[in-house]
Amino acid sequence: MEKVLFNAKVYVEKGDYRQAVLIEDDLIKAVGSDEKILSMSKAEAEVIDCKGRTLIPGLNDSHLHFMQFGETRNQAVIEDAESIEEMIDICRRFAEEHPDSVRHGMHAIGWNQDNFTNGSGLPDRHDLDKISTEYPIVLERVCGHIVSTNTKLIDMLKMDRDKGRFKDGDFLVGDDGKPNGIFTGNGCNVAKNIVPDFTMEQRRRIMLETMDYAVRHGLTSVQSNDVGTTFMNGPAAFHMLHDIYDKGEAKLRYRHQVCFNDLEQFKEYLESGEFACGDYPKDSWLTLGPLKLFKDGSLGARTALVRDGYVGDMNNHGLEWITSEDMDAYCKLAREYGLQVVTHAIGDEALRKTIDSYEKAFVDGENKLRHGLIHCQITDEELLDRIAREDILVFAQPVFIDYDMKIVEKLVGESLASTSYAFGSIIQKGAHLSYGTDCPVEDCNPFPNIYHAVTRKNKAGMPEEGFYSKECVDIETAIDAYTYESAYDEFMEDVKGRIMPGYYADMVLLDKDIFTVDPIEIKDILPVMTIVGGKEEYIAEC
Structure with a gap:
């Protein structure tokens, strides 16, 4: 079945905009001018007039806790x-x-x-x-x-x-x-664990409701850490998600980021559990992703692991959630099975120690398994250069700036703060950086996240010059971080994250032109239509 979207401003890649897209089943067949695409389509093709609106690739949250967000809504x-x-x-x-x-x-x-x-x-x-x-x-x-x-x-x-x-x-x-x-x-x-959990029936309902919320806000993919955190019963969680996707009830693509209680449980999953026996066919909307580890706590809780301690409390260096020895063992085992590792690391010392463990587990001295740093907030220039040099992925949350700009200088000092949340510099140095929300820490709506990345301002538009404005990025870079780079995290950059021939037909039609609108309005943008795999999963009411 063919579908044509025409009379649009189609974002292909930096500096490249077209008018129309031809979709065949769940893939993009062609992109070009209205005249070209309409002439290529079959007579029976579904034709959608986009009325001059902007069409971007489907947005892909590179790290969140999807089920937990659903729970908070209940x-x-x-x-x-x-x-x-x-x-x-x-x-x-x-x-x-x-x-x-x-x-x-x-x-x-x-x-x-x-x-x-x-x-x-x-x-x-x-x-x-x-x-x-x-x-x-x-x-x-x-x-x-x-x-x-x-x-x-x-x-x-x-x-x-x-x-x-x-x-x-x-x-x-x-x-x-x-x-x-x-x-x-x-x-x-x-x-x-003392408070009774939701039943699996309740969780299933919550998951479907949360998917509906996500596509209404332009998400077509999520990379979610639910198993081992929100879902402590791994087998039950895997079974529930398989059932939703096998029955065709899912509205977006979902990639697991999985935590384990200990090394033995991880080994068991690799040898005889989901990582060994799970059924994930090619082109499935449900995929099995990396091992997820926690290296430290959070900045606001003063438990992020920092080398020099907190201002006014220099003996407090935060919390080391996992020892270097244990992390080395996890990373070594992951290398043996060819598995990616992503790690929650916020403080500068947490980042250093995490990179140390990664380097020991590199394949042929390179980061071929695409190990990544989730959050990567408190950094100095040496760390930024090291991340780029070692080609380590960064899963960033620019939306955190809205709150953290109020506390970071007070907690780690102005000098270290000036090189932290350096999401523009990391890209300029050549590292791969993607965007996520860590929802429910923040709402999974991607547009406030993009707004904060572009402006480095809070929701009220302050400070006027932006918080360390040298880290601002342009709109195209921000869109790429939410699409192509998030797909790179998944080893799917050849089929996902672009509106190009051969790519999955995941895209979002916007109510405002995100490339020309006043930046203060970016956070308020909403989809008119969200398409996943060629199917209209959301259409706004007129």
């Missing part, structure tokens, strides 16, 4: 809370309105103490006890690297008798010497 919405008291009120109202949802426990994600206007600090068990003392409560900081709990949950963990499951620093204590309900590092997962 939980108390606490990310905009400006105080602990407001967060308590939001959770109370949610419990009153959804009693069945909290009968056995409450979980929500999104609070940020830096947004609390009264300077009240981290919420602890005494605060959460005001929501309820009858069921366990876990409220995650927006980064996911600190959680607050109530006394009921602490009691259920029997922490006074069983502390063996925790490492040093996994939980904090109050002035009374007892756990205060604040967990960090691996302690977060121990705490979260």
